[in-house]
Amino acid sequence: MSSGAIEAPPGESSFTPKDKAEMRDLVSSLDKLSQPVPVKWQMIGFFNKATRYAKAGLPSMASLEMQNVGSQLQNFPDEYALPLAERCLRKAVDFAKRPAKGFDSELWQHYFVHANKELCNSLSRLAVAEIKRRKLEEAEAHYVAASKSVEDLDVHFVVQTHVHLASFHRQHSKNDTKWQDTMKRLMRILTQMEDTEELVPHTWSHTLAHALWTNEKLQRRLVRGKTDKALELLEQKLMPLCVRLRELGEESPLIPPLPQHLQVSVLNEIRAKMFVKRGGAGDVQEAEKIEKEILKEKMKRWEDSKGTPAEKAMCIEAAHKQFSIGDIHARRGNIAAAEGYFKKAGEMLMSSNVPDRQRDAAYALYQAAVCIARNRGAMSRPRLAEAAKMLDDVIRIYGKIYGEESMKIGEPLLWLAQVRWDEGNIEESEKTLQRALHIGQQHSKDNQQHSDFTKKVITRLIACRKHKAAAQ
Secondary structure, eight states: OOOOOOOOOSSSOOOHHHHHHHHHHHHHHGGOOOSSSSHHHHOOOOHHHHHHHHHHHHHHHHHHHHEEEEEHHHHHHOHHHHHHHHHHHHHHHHHHTSTTTOOOEEEEEEHHHOHHHHHHHHHHHHHHHHHHHTTTHHEEEEHHHHTTTTTSSEEEHHHHHHHHHHIIIIIIIHHHHHHHHHHHHHHHHHHHHTTTSSSTTSSSHHHHHHHHHHHHHEEEEETTTTHHHHHIIIIIIIIIHHHHHHHHHHHHHTTTOOGGGOOOOOOHHHHHHHOOOOOOOHHHHHHHHHHHHHHHHHHHHHHTTTSTTHHHHHHHHHHHHHHHHHHHHTTTTOHHHHHHHHHHHHHHHHTTOOGGGGGHHHHHHHHHHHHHHHHHHGGOOHHHHHHHHHHHHHHHHHHHHTTTTOGGGHHHHHHHHHHHHHOHHHHHHHHHHHHHHHHHOOOOOHHHHHHHHHHHHHHHHHHHHHHHHOOO
């Protein structure tokens, strides 16, 4: 048998003529998508694997392949993509409900009802697609069904599905009573497992379950604007749980990676944002301290990744953190320090040579140039020339992305005019303002904000012309 073949266990095939017709119809529906041919062929490969697994009597594997198709389709902008994703995920649910060949029927009934991981995953992904299509009642029903399908699996599976349901009520149904009921039910599950010693407390699975529950509670506090209580919960409960999870992961290679949203570095970033939101002098200093530690780690990861495929991604991560620290300094009025971080962020993003990051690079350079223009005490011709060059680059990049007459260019033009004025180059300042005026007039008819921008430009143009008249 070839390496790509799937060995079927004894028994009858789980693939019916109805399945064959449905799969063919799903594949033919790909023609409606505007995606490139290689992308469509990749999805056809998933369909092919699903068909082979189902024919071989491995429907749970077929379900997994259909989930891959459904998840990928949800990322496409085509109007047909989301309905097609939902159909594929319904087929994934269908496959997940079927027993494998040779599976004892009585044992399967218990497995199907209480320990079916693929059924849980396919139902949860189907619920996500339904939320995007505003089918909230169906999504809720599928989240409930998903939570029931893993009742006999490890506690973190049970808790994770209930957290999905709680998150649904927090973000979509906006039903606070149902959110509280779900969280109370979760806590009872955790307590019962401790009392009956089904799981030894502080093991990885149990610790992860507590972390998932605590994180959902944290998200609700953040949404409700309770920053102080959210920060207290993060520092006193969630962070220690996640540190313990990291330690357990380091002790055993059998433990799977920690979910992204529970990694200590991610939680530290959330913690820094909370300090910034509170806004006290001590809070902002604490946020800066945390951000600098994160930056140090990200810069090291970038250095270590040089020459590898991960280099660009690590560079972008570190650059965004540079920008974040610059923003904290700007909020504190520390313009000189902010400029350095903004400039470094812009240079790193430009050096990454990733086209869709050029906009971020331009925005970082724009903020650095503004810092130079605002820092009147450290102004000099070389510094003004540096700011002018950065603003020219920003205007050029924005022009390519948004168009030469986009309002995105408006504010950078105003600052460039200011820099030219400070240099004593009144002619160039006036030319820059005339271009800004032309752009403003194109957009000011139907927008009050753009109208205000145009008035500001006219005021500065008048000042320019008065200065020229006085000079003559």
